[in-house]
Amino acid sequence: MLTPRAFRPFKLLALFLTPLFALLLAAPAWSFQTRIVSIPSAAMHRAFDATVVLPDDYARGSGAARYPVIYALHGSGGNYADWTSNTQIGKLADRYHVILVMPDGGHESWYIDSPFDTASRYETYVGTEVVSYIDAHFRTLATRQTRAITGLSMGGFGALRIALDHPEAFGAAGSISGAVDPRNCEDEPGIDRIFGNPASHADFWTRNAIVEGADSFERAKIALTIDCGVSDSFVQSNRTLHEKLIALGVPHDYAERPGGHTWSYWSNAIRYQVLFFATSFQRNGWHPATHQA
Template identity: 45%
Template sequence: MRTCLRAIPALLIAFVFSGQLHAATVDTVKTFSAAMNKEIKAVVITPDSYKKKESKDIRYPVVYLLHGAGGHQDDWIKKVPELKEMADRYNLLIVCPDGNVTSWYFDSPVDPAWKYETYVAAELVKWTDEHYRTIADRKGRAITGLSMGGHGGMYLSFRHQDVYGAGGSMSGGVDFRPFPKNWDIAKRLGAYADVPERWDENTAVNLIGLLKPGSLSLIIDCGTDDFFFKVNNEFHAKLLENKIQHDYIVRPGGHTWEYWRNAVDYQLLFMSHYFKSKN
């Protein structure tokens, strides 16, 4: 009996050590934006299989995962460490860029040094393809995010259908016009009362006309208690009106990490199915 009791801790140590050997890798990298002339950090999660010798010739799909207002590149991995397990489960790379605290992922017509659309949709994608074994094609790329990043997922996938094959949004601010004084958007576009046309041109709901049926695989998720729930319902209705196929998930929940921790697994599963259907 004593022998068995002594063996148990050793087995536990071996199990933990084994888990550490077989897990996704999380790296914080420095990228460069020529458009903004500055270094920008990103978190890159690679699945366990990526570093194995037998997969050295395999190329991997990438999901670009965007943070919300007030966040940074490490928000997702700090709040949802299970992303490492998801990268392994779905066998894909996850790239989380620093989109600044209130970029909304567009190029500002007011500030020429504010070019987060160019950075995320062009410069970061190019950098990732050059530094990792990726499927360097829209069939191997998807983009999604939460809140401000949900707007970015829709805005960037709609405007760059040659870059991404799938787009997602979690609790996304897919129409920010009802919130003209929030999140420093007026600093990037000008005041809504003065230049409403800029707001119209840069809010995701008004870009649905860029889509053709089947042009993108889309998944949208929002909780019923979220302050963005109304604009997401309207976004969903407009997609239906334009005959754009999409998954729309509605569950009880608010604008919280508890909600997004659950939502991101659905999003990555959806993206994984898309990649498998195309590659």
């Protein structure tokens, strides 16, 4: 038979576990769903995989609720799985009650419809075909006011390029460590296949450089957020874009934080950008508590 003294270790253990269980119960339960879907492209005559993250309440709800959508583009050499493999982006779907879509943009497409490689039509694919597919297959709020696009590095360039060329589709856009001036990336393997020879087609390179088209944001009326690490090789071109936007009076958020061209920086930056987009959606009348169809 156990004596009262023998019970003391169990009492101490109970005293230790009680607050631990309380912490576990208080911790958020991340129950987002991640799906891989195949999205066809009529422009490129093939299908590409994409990652779609649905918030927990998408499945738990009545089936009538509809959600804003944030598109996140990968960088050069990446693919549709980069964001979910290297960050905890899925938690942001639960936190802000949004659908996240990460399409495949090819290894070196720059998300444009290249006149030099007519088989590379990634602006049409991401800006039109992917958006149409997602709206047809998921319960989205299919308006520009509840749709945003961002990306990292090459994807940052692509997000801004697509948003400028498709203002009817995207009411908000962002860039993280964006290659906003591809003229600084002439040594990138394969880039001349998309932009053409930089010597003989310099006008095309210049025409597509985001830093040279800052005035386009004035006309597009896009909620805009841009950030770059202070140790990033692209920081100067991002500063140039920021300064031009200020001179033009274009409203935008701009941030520089410690960090370089790394997943450590990008996994932190995406949290700020999704918050920015969720705030933009709410300014346009959306609220998670009242987003029934």
